[in-house]
Amino acid sequence: MNKALLIILSIFAVAIQSCYYDNAEELYPAITDGCDTTNVTYSNNIQNIISSRCYGCHSNTSYSDYGGGVALEGYDNIKISADNGGLIGTITHNPDYTAMPKGSSKMDDCKINQIKTWVAQGAKNN
Ligand code: HEC
Incomplete structure (x- = not known):
């Protein structure tokens, strides 16, 4: 095999690899879709997750009837x-x-990881 062919083959190999990484978001949408764990805040991420998945039982009006007395609405409560x-x-x-x-399925890993990140960073009112 001559040198030029080797070089061309290596370029191909690199190109294929980078394509694979470029497409990871499309291949695994559950992991990346809306899942930025580098920049998680209460107001941008946590409040939305909790309100959509938990307020049915843990809002300020529902928690005493459905949420076992645990309120999660508003920063001070959560x-x-x-x-x-x-x-x-x-x-x-x-x-x-x-x-x-x-009574519902576990939340997806993305949401759980965002909440874990927020708590690990001190559960700030940010
Ligand atoms: C269908 C109603 C319902 C939904 C939806 C719900 N909860 Fe609860 N939650 C309860 C009830 C009822 C309790 C009281 C404890 C029990 O039943 O075991 C409780 C208890 C809790 C507690 C206290 C438990 C402990 O052991 O300290 C936390 C924290 C909590 N829920 C968080 C959440 C979060 C976060 C969500 C959303 C991801 C959520 N809940 C969604 C009904 C619900």
């Missing part, structure tokens, strides 16, 4: 569950906690 471990324990289905969202 901060309590973030700090006492209940938020992460429930959404990751840790056996020490009741699995949440109750």
Whole structure:
């Protein structure tokens, strides 16, 4: 095999590899779709997740009837569950906690990872 052919083949190999990485988002939409864990804030990410998946039982009007007395609406309320471990324990289905969202499927990894990131960064009101 001559040198020129080898070089052409290596360029092909690199090109194929970079195509693979470029397309990872399309190949695995569940991981990347709306899943920026580098820049997670309460107001941009966490509030939306909790309101869509948890307010049915844990809003300020529903929590006493449906949420076992645990309110998650508003920063001050969710901060309590973030700090006492209940938020992460429930959404990751840790056996020490009741699995949440109750009666529904586990949230996708993206949402769980965003919440984990937010809590790990101090569950700030950001
Ligand atoms: C269908 C109603 C319902 C939904 C939806 C729901 N919960 Fe709950 N949640 C409950 C009930 C009821 C309890 C009381 C504990 C129990 O039933 O075991 C509870 C308890 C909790 C607790 C306290 C549990 C503990 O052991 O400390 C946390 C934290 C919690 N939920 C978080 C969430 C989060 C986060 C979501 C959304 C991802 C969610 N819940 C969605 C009904 C719900």
